[in-house]
Amino acid sequence: MQTNNHHTSACESFPKPSPEYQKHSDRLKALIQKKIMANGGRISFAEYMNYALYEPGLGYYSAGLKKFGKEGDFITAPEMSPFFSQCLALQCLEIMRKTGQKTLLEVGAGSGIMAIELLLELQKRHYLPDQYLILELSAELRDRQQKAIQTRIPELYERIQWLDQLPEKPFSGIVLANELLDAMPVHIIKLQQDTIYERYVALDDNKQFVWQDDEPENPRIRTIAQQINTIQQPFAHLNDKPNTPYISEINLLAGDWVKSIADRLIEGALLLIDYGYSAQEYYHPQRSMGTLMCHYQHHRHDDPFYLPGLQDITAHIDFSHIAHCAEEAGLKLCGFTTQAHFLMSGGLVELTKDLNPNDIIPFSEAARQIKMLTLPEEMGELFKVILLTKGKALSLSAFTPYNFQNRL
Numbered sequence: 001m002q003t004n005n006h007h008t009s010a011c012e013s014f015p016k017p018s019p020e021y022q023k024h025s026d027r028l029k030a031l032i033q034k035k036i037m038a039n040g041g042r043i044s045f046a047e048y049m050n051y052a053l054y055e056p057g058l059g060y061y062s063a064g065l066k067k068f069g070k071e072g073d074f075i076t077a078p079e080m081s082p083f084f085s086q087c088l089a090l091q092c093l094e095i096m097r098k099t100g101q102k103t104l105l106e107v108g109a110g111s112g113i114m115a116i117e118l119l120l121e122l123q124k125r126h127y128l129p130d131q132y133l134i135l136e137l138s139a140e141l142r143d144r145q146q147k148a149i150q151t152r153i154p155e156l157y158e159r160i161q162w163l164d165q166l167p168e169k170p171f172s173g174i175v176l177a178n179e180l181l182d183a184m185p186v187h188i189i190k191l192q193q194d195t196i197y198e199r200y201v202a203l204d205d206n207k208q209f210v211w212q213d214d215e216p217e218n219p220r221i222r223t224i225a226q227q228i229n230t231i232q233q234p235f236a237h238l239n240d241k242p243n244t245p246y247i248s249e250i251n252l253l254a255g256d257w258v259k260s261i262a263d264r265l266i267e268g269a270l271l272l273i274d275y276g277y278s279a280q281e282y283y284h285p286q287r288s289m290g291t292l293m294c295h296y297q298h299h300r301h302d303d304p305f306y307l308p309g310l311q312d313i314t315a316h317i318d319f320s321h322i323a324h325c326a327e328e329a330g331l332k333l334c335g336f337t338t339q340a341h342f343l344m345s346g347g348l349v350e351l352t353k354d355l356n357p358n359d360i361i362p363f364s365e366a367a368r369q370i371k372m373l374t375l376p377e378e379m380g381e382l383f384k385v386i387l388l389t390k391g392k393a394l395s396l397s398a399f400t401p402y403n404f405q406n407r408l
């Protein structure tokens with residue numbers, strides 16, 4: 001068993017929180033410290049991340065912080081530009097036409113902006129769904145979504161229904177989620193000289209959070225870590241320094257979530273958008289420090305113990321694992337592409353064809369948004385879209401001709 005101090009030097013230059021926010025974070029920190037002590041001195045990182053993001057009233061997503069947008073900590077594609085949700089609307093329209101399904105379920109709806117823009121686009125095209133369901137874990141965000149929808153599209157409010165959990169009864173329809181899977185708590189593993197460790201969260205003598213590396217207790221983590229080790233070992237010699245540890249994440253919840261949707265879905269499709277890679281790229285030897293990332297007031301860093309409750313914590317998605325879990329649960333993998341290809345093939349060109357370059361301000365703002373959504377160094381390449389179906393296989397314009405599903 002190894003205990004490692006962590007350093008927050010990168011965070012020292014960040015803007016300090018207000019005394020009120022500092023107190024908020026201190027309360028959450030005290031709660032997690034108690035949980036660690038009650039659990040015999042350590043908890044898994046997934047448990048830590050769950051408290052830090054979802055502890056009712058205190059966690060990052062459960063408390064009243066701004067989170068999204070310019071004044072928040074990070075910006076998501078639907079917050080960046082309505083074009084994103086409009087393209088998604090066009091793909092939903094294609095699915096509705098092809099399958100006859102007219103129920104949409106959005107999971108993890110953030111500020112509610114994607115639902116608003118998507119429904120406005122479908123309304124414009126006279127193809128509104130019969131029902132738009134939103135499943136949101138955070139009571140605070142649900143409240144924010146309801147207010148935003150009542151203000152922007154009061155005439156459509158009645159069509160929207162909020163759920164606390166997945167529908168009990170099997171249903172048919174389209175399931176949408178943008179940046180949901182990356183917000184699910186992950187376990188962290190460390191491979192060193194053929195030894196597999198799980199990284200737990202413990203306390204040092206000053207009750208500060210520290211990493212504690214020890215054998216994985218959870219047999220599922222052990223099995224997956226062994227598989228990752230098998231991928232890693234042949235490349236270990238490529239590391240610049242011998243015996244460099246290889247750190248990565250395991251997201252059990254994302255695969256379980258896909259399976260739970262598959263169990264409830266009679267017929268329909270899932271469109272999931274998130275940042276991530278195929279397993280081959282995810283577990284590339286060069287990515288030896290993993291993909292865990294934190295966002296605090298638009299500063300990106302890698303210290304998850306910094307100001308719990310005031311910053312976002314996320315990890316990239318292994319889409320091969322998602323595809324594998326989906327197929328095991330009876331879904332069909334019908335598409336995998338980059339966000340840039342998804343948008344460019346899926347309607348962005350048509351949506352922007354009437355923009356007038358002589359209208360300088362709106363034109364340059366639209367150009368800026370399109371660049372952010374599609375350029376490889378912005379969101380275009382890192383973000384991927386996966387299409388899974390239950391029942392019939394589907395071919396959608398957004399995945400034609402650039403469908404990379406055989407990379408998964």
Ligand SMILES: C[S@@+](CC[C@H](N)C(=O)[O-])C[C@H]1O[C@@H](n2cnc3c(N)ncnc32)[C@H](O)[C@@H]1O
Pocket residue numbers: 061068076077078079107108109110111114135136137138141177178179180183184
């Ligand atoms: C990174 S935010 C993305 C928000 C929004 N989709 C967007 O793109 O702006 C993650 C969202 O997922 C929600 N969430 C996380 N886990 C969830 C779960 N298991 N079920 C439902 N919502 C969840 C969070 O509360 C939050 O609204």
